[in-house]
Amino acid sequence: MMRDLAERLIAEETRGRKSPEAPHAIALVIDKLRPDLQTLMGNMGYRALLSRALAQASAEFAWLRALHVKSDGSLAGLSQLELESHVDSGMIANGRTALLTRLLESLTTFIGANVTLQLAHNIWPNVLLEDLDSGKGKRK
């Protein structure tokens, strides 16, 4: 379910952009999530959550090892990565989805699927999430 959500959020953020397959698409999603998650967890908590997701996703997709989490919680290393063209686009697409999936999964571990989906709905009200609902949600 969280992988599906990650794909939809990335698709929403890259829709109509020049290079939707570019690595920085993940930053667009994460930067939108960041203020809400920092509110919920504090900056340190958020950085820890993202760093853990990055470490997990890096184990599957080596190109993610070039990234790191800055002190403000943003992702660094994406611009440099885009200058280098040794990673194929399929690996990039799968890697960024994996990173966002891990982040959302960690969040779900803490606050459950319903609240995670509600947070996503508040940030991306136009993205259809109802079919991802665990069935018990009251999201309106």
Place this chain on the structure above:
Amino acid sequence: MKKKSGPDKRKKVTQYPAKATIRKLPSGVRGLDDILGGGIPEFSFNIIAGAPGSGKTTLAHQIVFANATPRKPALYFTVLGESPIKMLRYQQQYSFFDESKLGKAVRFVNLSDMMLEQDLNAVYDEIEKQVTAANPGVVVVDSFRTVVRKAAAEANEMEVQSFIQRLGQFLTSWEATTFLVGEYDPAEIRDNPLFTVADGLFWLSQATDRNSVLRKLQIIKTRGQESVPGLHTIRISAAGLQAFSRTLGLTGKKTKPVRRRRLSIGIPELDKMMGGGIFEGDSLIVAGPSGTGKSALASQFIAEGLRRGEAGIMAIFEERPQGYTDRAGSFGLNLKTPQEKGKLEILYLRPLDLSVDEMMQELLDAIARVGAKRLVIDSLVGFEMALAPSFREDFRESLYRMIGALTGGGITILSTVEVEDTFTAFSFSNYTISFLTDDIIRLRYVEIDGQIRKVMVVIKMRGGNHSKDIREYIITDKGLVIIRPRFTDYNGLTTGIPQRTGPRKTQVDEAAPEPKARK
């Protein structure tokens, strides 16, 4: 003809009430609004205080979820304590939690980082900024104690006091109902200026007594309205906090009807002994040792009510409902169908650590559900035993309040109490509960002609004359049946070992055992 007096100069003026109207917000906590005197005064500045684990944060969340709307949201500021993500993790376990309110109606603001890095002025400015932007109806600062503690370490006392003053004035002026949540000690109430500024003070506590934990709530202060004083039991369950008022929400209920009817107890001879039946709205205690038919009498009382269209509740403690229903069936009393039709509920209450007020609430809820006119408590001893030890000392007081309020509302109560028969005394109960009753019927064993027989006597009928006869009864397949006129040829029946005063009569051999035992 009316004289014209020029154009009507009367203007339509808006009528304002002479006194300010204080709207009351629902707390979202069952029982708490009654305790508060109707709810939480709108725009009040409140403190929710207590030890860790006493339910402060849960209470704050219940208030928030009960009142927050997208138009008037709730702002929940967290400071150097539990982070919002943990609150979401744990609070979503309660049924009051509604995730659809998150973000729009319920908004969390994490001030932890700011508190660590900046001073009180910055914290105040941030609260002011957020409140101004959101226009909230409810504001919570959790934990306010950590704000003040950290600030007090760095600033002088006047700065902290000024912060509290400014915050209170700002939030009240902004028409927000505010809750500062903090871990305080009761000893601080006198010296901490925060408690002087506050309009409302909710104090939560928990104490361990032997193996049970007792949670209590006290409304120490509510400006502008009358709350129920004293300590009230609270319970935290899947529904969140539930409060049980010391008055059980029964104050102000209607009082006993002026013209009381006599109700049949279901045993015609006993009705006669009672002068025509039990008065509607009376509390009757049936006292006797084990096996004398107290439960049979209680079943007959309820069944008679059901026959006359009066719904009933039976709270039983020593026997399971199925067994109780089956035994009543053996007396020809159908308690099963009324249960299916919602006219009778048999409550089997044997929890280990419920407070007396929670048990009372269960009874009151059931009474309201079926619209009961008759209530049986079988037995008071079992009721007391079902309570955790720490609650037993409150038993009589709570029972007194409940019985008083229910009978005042016209409900007729029959309670049984087991007493140990001695052959030297004639006690009505093992403890002083007679003050709970209008009427007392005593059952006891007596030894007569080489048999242990059963006799009953009406000891007391408040407000009515009654028979003074000691009557023998048996328990048959019709239930409890009074079988003969009063004994005139024995003395000392109440001792259990009477002395024959008349000639010995020829004894008729009885078929043994009694019909009841054949079932």
